Amino acid sequence: MLASASDIVRLSLHVVAATIWVGGQLTLAALVPALRAAGADVPRAAARAFNRIAWPAFAVLLVTGGWNIAATRDDDHGAWHVTLIVKMVVVVLSGVTAFLHARARTRAGLAVFGALTGVTALAALVLGIALAG
Numbered sequence: 001m002l003a004s005a006s007d008i009v010r011l012s013l014h015v016v017a018a019t020i021w022v023g024g025q026l027t028l029a030a031l032v033p034a035l036r037a038a039g040a041d042v043p044r045a046a047a048r049a050f051n052r053i054a055w056p057a058f059a060v061l062l063v064t065g066g067w068n069i070a071a072t073r074d075d076d077h078g079a080w081h082v083t084l085i086v087k088m089v090v091v092v093l094s095g096v097t098a099f100l101h102a103r104a105r106t107r108a109g110l111a112v113f114g115a116l117t118g119v120t121a122l123a124a125l126v127l128g129i130a131l132a133g
C-alpha cells in the first residue's frame with residue numbers, strides 16, 4: 001500500500017531534517033583534519049556555516065516529531081511508548097550537547113561534547129527507525 005500524501009510530507013520532512021542534523025555532524029567531524037590543514041580558523045568557520053542549517057533542521061525535527069506522534073497515536077502503547085520516551089531524552093541530550101559543543105573553547109570540551117552530540121544524534125535516528133517499524 002502506498003503512503004498517503006500527508007504521511008509522505010511528514011516523513012520526508014522528518015527524514016531530510018535528520019540527514020542534515022545527523023549526517024551533517026558525522027560528515028563535518030570526518031572533514032575536520034582536512035579543514036585544520038587548510039587553516040587554524042577553517043574548522044570553526046565551517047562549523048558556524050553548518051550551524052546555520054543544523055539548528056533549523058533540529059527545529060524541523062521537533063515540529064515533525066510532534067506531528068509523527070499525532071499521526072501514529074494508535075501505536076502509542078507498551079514498548080513503543082517507552083522507546084518514544086527514551087528517544088525524546090536522547091533528542092534533548094543531542095540538542096544540549098550540540099549547544100555546549102558550539103560554545104566550548106577548550107580542546108577537551110570540543111571533543112567530549114562533539115562526541116556526545118554525534119552519538120546521541122545517531123541514537124535518536126536508530127530509535128526513530130524502531131518507532132517507524
Ligand code: HEM
Nearest residue numbers: 011018061062065066068069072091124125128129131132
Ligand atoms: C535528533 C532528532 C531526531 C532524529 C535524528 C530523528 C530520526 C527519525 C527517523 C530516521 C525516523 C524513521 C523515519 C522512517 O523510517 O519512516 C523517525 C521516526 C519517528 N520520529 Fe524522529 N527523529 C528525531 C526527533 C524526533 C522528535 C523530537 C520526536 C517527537 C517529538 C520524534 C518522533 C518520531 C516518531 C513518532 C517516529 C515514527 C514515525 C512513524 O512511524 O510514522 N522524532 N525519527
